[in-house]
Amino acid sequence: MDLLKKVKDAGIIGAGGAGFPTHVKLNTKVKYFIVNALECEPLLQSDKYLMRNHSDEIVGATEIIGKSLGAEKIVIGLKNVYYNEIDALTNSIKKLNSSVELFLNRSFYPAGDEQILVYEVTGKTIAPGAIPSTVGAVVSNVGTVFNVFEALKDEPVTYKYVTVVGEVASPAIVKVPIGTKVTECIEKCGGATLGDYVVIMGGPMMGKKISKEEAENTVITKTNGGIIVIPKDHYVAARERLTIEEMVHRAKAACEQCRYCTELCPRYQIGHPLHPHKIMRTMALGRNDEEVLKEAIMCCQCGVCEMYACPNGLSPRRINGYVKAQFGAKGIKWKNKTDVFTGDPQREFRKVPTGMLITRLGMNKYKGQPYKENEELVPAQVSVPLKQGIGAPSTAVVKVGDVVKKGQMIGAIDEGKMGTNVHASIDGTVVEVNENVVIKAI
Ligand code: SF4
Ligand code: SF4
CATH class of the missing domain: 3.40.50.11540 (NADH-ubiquinone oxidoreductase 51kDa subunit)
Incomplete structure (x- = not known):
């Protein structure tokens, strides 16, 4: 084998x-x-x-x-x-x-x-x-x-188990064909209990936050495992709407250099030379200290500093993301000056308990929400992206009018390229081929 x-x-x-x-x-x-x-x-x-x-x-x-x-x-x-x-x-x-x-x-x-x-x-x-x-x-x-x-067993990836919780009538774990619309997953769970809402694609800490309208045009891919529906004005959603200027302005006014963002940073705790409090100070003072700012390249965007550590509600994670993107655009990468990395001896006492984090996120309401299992969604149509995950998109190997079976390859990754093959997630007829292959169920 x-x-x-x-x-x-x-x-x-x-x-x-x-x-x-x-x-x-x-x-x-x-x-x-x-x-x-x-x-x-x-x-x-x-x-x-x-x-x-x-x-x-x-x-x-x-x-x-x-x-x-x-x-x-x-x-x-x-x-x-x-x-x-x-x-x-x-x-x-x-x-x-x-x-x-x-x-x-x-x-x-x-x-x-x-x-x-x-x-x-x-x-x-x-x-x-x-x-x-x-x-x-x-x-x-x-x-x-x-x-x-x-x-x-020669079964390709055609579906995901997706957790659908939060402001939905009937939370559930749903078996969903790849390419199904996010809004259909929400409807499968009895629909949203709010008129307007934000959807978190993934978990509340690192998941992408999208509007109700964006959810209409977003589909489940091979990497999505969660849909959390929250009120539009929820703390977690509102934080995401701050602009970089607002965040820097707040840092100028309120960063007291307490270092909590650094001491609770999981990457700092395992010995990475990442000090978000220094990056915050440098940004707030408007200094162009590349040596300090470059540390942002090591930030994994976990959100501990922003959603848990900072007593003043500042956003080191978002600022790091912004700084990292600036270096990325210039092609500047992080270079290690040593191969010795020593973890923080206080690490064990500085881990962030999940229960406390949920409270801090204002999500206790959804903790322990009863949910159904063994739910399955059967969509009338799927739109399967030819690019899934890191790497190049696959090349469509079907055309409009083709009849495809679930599990049949519809996109092949070219030899020598990094990427993944893509398969039909339902039986049906191909009705559109662009960046996605749209299949209408028979
Ligand atoms: S978001 Fe970045 S800086 Fe903040 S705690 Fe996580 S890794 Fe550290
Ligand atoms: S935790 Fe907040 S106030 Fe303290 S140093 Fe970090 S950004 Fe500044």
Whole structure:
């Protein structure tokens, strides 16, 4: 069995992050294979659903991938409060007589950040800008691992389990074909309970916030796992609407250089030379100190500084994002001056508890919301993007009028290019081909 070929053919990309092609990531040999099942963004439930309902498949595929990587240690990382999921995986490990181990972590944010998870499991800091294999590790999201199990049966990626919560009549985890409109997912859950709203695509900390109108034209891709509907004037949505000028102005007036943003920054805590309080000071004073500002390139945009640490409601994350984009436009990258990175000895006491974070976000109302499972959406039409995740778009291999079957390839990635193959997510007729392939159900 050629695992990498099956993974590539099935169009698998990272299910929980930026969408890096999995066949490229798995084409290496490492000491550790780590499955990221932390699902650390508040309110999301899809990964836990997978672990409860598909534990045999996850343990089985984890072992196969780990062995193909030559890993000596194969672990599934999850939180120690995921009691049902721990039981399900433990039973599967016993049943399959598997060498997979569970790595149980505290419930803090961002426990599922790849760099943080690798630090927890291996005790090693990945240098800023580097990837886990530089310290002998490969990390895959649990949803990606489930997709590998499907690929071993020659089933390509055609659907996602999406958590739909917040201001909807009937929250649920819904099985959704790729290319389905976000608004259809909301309708499937009884519709929004508000006239106007904002949709968070993903989790409240790092998910993109889009308007009701934008949601009409947004579709589920291979990397979407969550839809959270919140009021338009919710704190989390309002923060996102501040302009860079407003943020700098507020920093000038209110940044007291308390350093909380730095001390609670997860990347600073593992030894990266990232000091958001210095960047804030430099921006507020209007100084062009490139040495300080360049640190923003290391920011992963986790949002701890902005939504949790800062006592004055300032936005280091947004300012870092702005500064990072300016350097990106000039082609300037971060260069490490050392290969020694020492974690903060106070780190254990400075982790952000998930429950406290939800309170700070003003989302207690949605915590513990009852939700339905085993819901499935059957759309009349899908619009499947030819570009999914990092890399080049695939090239359409179908034309208007073609009749396609679910799982049939509709976009192929050119040989030698980084990207992913794309497949029809429903049976139907191709009615449009542009950046997306639009398929109308038969
Ligand atoms: S968003 Fe803030 S807390 Fe997160 S990595 Fe960037 S500077 Fe650190
Ligand atoms: S936490 Fe807020 S007030 Fe304190 S240094 Fe950072 S930006 Fe300034």
